[in-house]
Amino acid sequence: MAIKIVPRGDVPPNQINDYFKFSCPPEFNGPNPDPLPPTFSFSRKLLVGIDLLLPDGSKVPMWVIEDPDAPDAPHPLPKDILRRSFPSPTLRIPLDALVNADVDCNGNTHTIHWHGIEPTPMNDGVGHLSFEVTGHFTYQYQPRQAGTFFYHCHKNTVLHFEMGLYGLLLIDPPDPSAPAVPVTYPTGGPGFAAGMNPNALLPTDHVIHYDVEALWVADDIDSRWHTLQHNAFMQKCVPDDPDNPANFSQDGILNDFRPDIFVMTGIARRVSDPSAFTAAENPLFGPLVAPTVKAGQTLLVRTLVAAYAVAQFTLDIDVEVIAMDGHALGVPPLQQYSRPLLVRAGTPIRLTTARRWDLIVRPTSPRVVPVKVEFFNNINGRLLYTATTSITVTK
């Protein structure tokens, strides 16, 4: 008896072009099609190669998105670090700004997707639903929620995102005492974050003041992947027969992620190195990973999972979750169906790739609060690595 076949199906003849652009997006170069006068502009360049330094002195090649306009960093930081870092330089944008983002791509095509920001398709940076940038494009959008977002390349994303083509994108709300003045806050604090305020009189009152800001970006690296080319294992582009089996690569390893390096906001460890992540070891990122806060002050922790492992954050102190994915819990109109969440000390917060939870910590007495970030394989659940750091509470 012949075995029955459940067929894949053919490309519908009237949709050949749609199917073709799916794996081989068109390219575009030029100004925004519907430009408006910006109130906030910046530039980004992709890509530049940098080396990620490990404590043992070895290096991993990374791809990052450059901020060409950032100044030289003050001593003792490396001069270039504000322009070229891993993660790519953090963007801070005032709430409601009309943003023009000038993006230059050299050598090859890329896109930037502003993850969690929700503009038109041409400004959303997904090649197969719009285009890939060859040369230059000005993305335009107007963020209407303050919170934690990120930006990343959306081409061969499985590889380009893993290689480091991403950075944090933070939308800052105005100071409630001057609600008409667009502002951004210094990274590390102090500032205001969007968050439910039960006593709010105005929409702009839904903010929480914080003294110190931590950025916990959990990432992992498979160093085997860091020798691959831009278009590694992509499908062949055949316009009149886009999904012919012969077009598919068969020798790829992009389904097989074996992380051997684990990272907290740019600070890296080999899997065999359990040493704690400290503020002192990296003047730029260290204080954002291992913050110091005074008793009685408010700490805002922004989390992002850039890892393909499942990341589980456990703090030895109660935290209030005030926002998820750039939207403040409980704030009307759209988040009126939710409310902030209390997570007790020692209770893990388990997040997967691209999720962001914003946490408020209010320590009342001096102590060192242990923090661990566990990375688990997303298929077999095996614990891969435990990153340890701490929040230091001083008098």
Place this chain on the structure above:
Amino acid sequence: MKRRDFIKTGLSGLAAIAVGGVGLPQLFRSESFALDRTVKLSMEGALVEMVDRSKVFHWLFSSAATGPSFPGPVLFATAGDLVTVNVANHLNEPHAFQIIGTNVLTAPIYPGKSATVSFTAPAAGSYLYTDPLNAPANRVLGLHGAFIVSPAAGNTPYSYPTPTVQRLFNDLGASKQFPKFALSPAGWDPSRFRIWLQHQIDPLFNAQAQADFLAGRASTVSAAKMRTSFLPRYFTINGKSGVFSAHDPGIALSGRIGQPMLVRILNSGLFTHSNHIHANHVYVIAVNGAVQDNLFFVDTFTIDPLDRVDWLVPFLRPPDIAGNRYTPLRNLIPNELGLTIDGPNGSPGVQQSPLGYPMHCHLETSQTAAGGNYPQGTLTHFDFLGDVDGIDFPNAM
């Protein structure tokens, strides 16, 4: 099973069977066909073509009306209705039938035998039916499908909505935050839903099952080995991947601004997904049978193995489009809506209207097929065909 019981409808895009005695599930009231109390399923061996046309052996649920299907046919019922399922085992080893989240479970069904189970359809929601034996192997090798229960009454997808879910559904199309699409009737439209049954395939295990099947012997696939060394090479939604799931009208989200849609997500595999949607945040309204009261409004959500998660996609105008939020998009972005971008390699140009976005898993190894070929994995499209005032964007069909 009679042919009339097989719903071949754009509503699900999946092979589907309505079952029960009192009447059709609410979603199908507009459609004219009858239904029986009994669903007859069998378990068969079949080859499923992947997105690159490689043929991978599976064990599949089959019915007379649908044939073997990957995933198994969707079973639709109404809460409280009496349902009977008869399952015949045409494979070489014992199998069983279970609906996770209920107490429906048969004893092992030996090769050549069948079993019948009757039960009252549980509270409205999404459920996963599987073969629980040799877990997770029999499920992962293809023996799974969705069981969808509609409420007998009410204006939400649930028999027992929480106060917050009830309030959210009352507000749809009837509040400032959820303006109604001009041409929609008032209230929640239960026919606007999708099922995304997500699965992953490691063909090494399927090849072993195939060799056993062809030799006429019982399967030697080891569940323990699968638990430790499963490495998926294909990632599917409703049995399709990449470009095929993106363009499947039963998988892709489609509608006008102001036409919300319910998505019932289920994960029958072993891979934890991190589903991310562009253009709108979504409300997480039910998780594993628990209708939620604190409705997270997120762009990314974890879908663990065996999870059942319901999203309400509000179909809001993408909120961060630059410019006046109340100007119709045809006036705000006329050039984008009118633009055709030249295709590469001399292919025809690509029209930018209507407005298309992706929903994809952000745990990006799932965006591959056969080890690469981005983005031929867990992905579909989210298309806005027209503005809230009833005027469609160019090229909307």
